């Protein structure tokens with residue numbers, strides 16, 4: 001019962017705590033990530049060479065000899081140590097971290113972990129231990145089965161991270177192990193590796209890294225697998241017994257782990273290396289009493305360590321030339337010491353007073369290394385991706401070229417556009433000037449028109465004083481009643497609708513009208529194809545029956561003019577009239593009614609105009625046909641015409657009625673004009689007497705009309721042609 005209650009309570013607690021646990025886990029992950037980010041930033045700020053100092057404890061032998069420790073540590077300051085020299089002076093050394101003899105392997109690795117992790121993020125990393133022989137370099141890097149060193153822990157951590165990130169990332173590890181013994185590179189993983197194994201050399205790869213062609217690279221999938229290989233390689237390492245160390249490392253041991261990573265989400269790939277280097281111990285040959293082979297080994301070891309010191313000095317001094325190739329060790333670590341990887345150095349020291357000199361040497365060297373600055377570490381993309389990147393770069397360059405070309409063409413377009421805009425503005429300016437000039441001309445025309453109107457008014461006043469001119473109205477004056485020559489048409493108008501007739505007495509006239517229409521059609525058929533300048537008349541239209549009477553009267557007016565000129569009396573005129581057939585009534589087609597058409601008192605046209613009797617016609621003739629001007633009058637007219645400045649003013653003169661003879665002349669012209677419009681009559685030619693008289697009058701008119709311009713002359717010519 002109690003147990004059941006306990007289980008229920010436990011389950012309840014678990015259920016309650018589970019969400020909190022998950023939340024805390026999430027927070028922890030976030031905090032860890034944040035810490036990692038800050039730590040990496042810190043490393044980059046400090047520079048990517050970090051120096052840790054580790055002091056081993058006094059060995060049992062040293063304790064037995066009562067050697068005192070010359071190294072002092074301040075627990076509150078994990079970056080400083082103090083050395084008590086033989087003269088009791090103290091020297092303080094500062095490093096990124098200082099590990100006292102009390103610090104165990106785990107504490108050391110905890111500080112090393114971020115650099116190890118950075119390998120999984122695509123950075124190259126190099127961790128190496130430097131120090132006098134027997135100071136614990138191998139202990140720090142490899143450790144013992146009970147106290148694993150950095151190598152094991154680092155490899156273990158990498159596999160752990162691989163498992164942790166396997167959802168997002170795919171990793172591939174390749175393990176290599178080599179040593180530099182007496183300036184020779186030996187593959188510790190190679191079969192039958194011995195001193196007579198094939199010679200390996202260092203080559204620079206296309207990516208600028210140092211490669212050892214022929215070096216065994218074994219793909220590993222677990223920490224056990226890789227550690228077995230590590231142990232196997234360690235067994236092949238050259239070790240020997242010295243006075244300082246029973247199992248002294250006589251070579252520089254280098255473990256390399258290649259990490260290939262691929263982001264499964266983004267596809268981003270990287271290839272990075274982790275170097276774990278256990279250097280051979282620096283030693284003084286005299287102290288270790290080396291002889292023979294050990295002495296030779298010591299010389300090579302010291303030479304390579306001296307080369308390492310030179311490289312560090314050059315890097316610290318920022319020399320242009322760094323002597324990496326002075327030894328195999330520095331050549332192999334070239335990219336780790338001065339390149340773009342993260343480097344961590346363990347400066348191993350002994351606390352014993354007996355090793356004070358070497359300790360000071362190591363600390364001084366470590367301090368120089370710490371002062372080395374090189375650029376920030378860079379992620380190492382997979383070389384396979386480099387090709388793609390190069391292609392992308394090439395493509396980008398091509399696109400940049402195209403963009404620059406497009407920019408150039410765009411600039412050209414801008415320039416063209418600007419020039420055309422200037423042209424457009426210039427044209428607009430010209431248009432504005434033209435418009436202004438046009439306005440000025442229009443204003444001038446208006447002024448001239450006003451001036452002409454004033455002149456016309458003055459002349460009208462003169463006309464009113466002239467009784468003769470008042471009694472005569474020219475039938476076809478070249479005035480405003482008639483349009484300018486430009487409006488004269490050589491086209492006949494469309495046929496007018498048939499006139500409405502009401503009175504039977506006009507039936508003959510209707511017949512004549514229909515005949516006129518027929519004649520008009522025939523005329524159009526015959527002559528419309530040819531453009532002829534034949535009329536000075538106003539806009540032509542169908543003639544009314546009243547107009548026909550007017551036309552007949554006009555013919556008779558001509559006769560009356562002749563009769564008056566030749567002193568014919570009314571009786572003889574009547575006789576002549578009886579002989580005279582109204583010519584071309586059939587042909588009379590389309591004339592605008594005369595202004596002189598008889599009008600009613602109200603000013604309306606007398607549409608119901610009856611065909612006038614002879615007496616009415618005679619009175620009409622008298623009223624409308626003036627006497628021809630005397631020779632003196634003609635001379636006067638000619639002199640006035642000659643003095644007039646322009647044809648327009650001449651026309652104004654005629655149209656104003658100021659010149660009676662000109663009115664008469666216009667009348668005559670109009671008669672001629674009618675003839676021209678009607679064409680050559682096939683019948684109804686006047687008698688020979690009338691014809692000759694008419695010719696005479698026409699010739700007289702020609703003399704005066706000739707001054708009026710080409711159109712009038714053409715009319716005269718046509719008239720002559722029609723009469724002949």
Ligand SMILES: Nc1ncnc2c1ncn2[C@@H]1O[C@H](COP(=O)(O)OP(=O)(O)OP(=O)(O)O)[C@@H](O)[C@H]1O
Nearest residue numbers: 056057133134135136137138139245248249280281
């Ligand atoms: N921090 C430590 N704690 C306990 N024992 C240590 C520590 N450092 C070194 N030792 C011991 O000191 C001895 C010498 O260590 P180690 O062989 O690692 O020195 P070394 O620097 O590698 O010498 P060599 O250069 O000759 O190889 C070992 O027996 C090791 O167990």
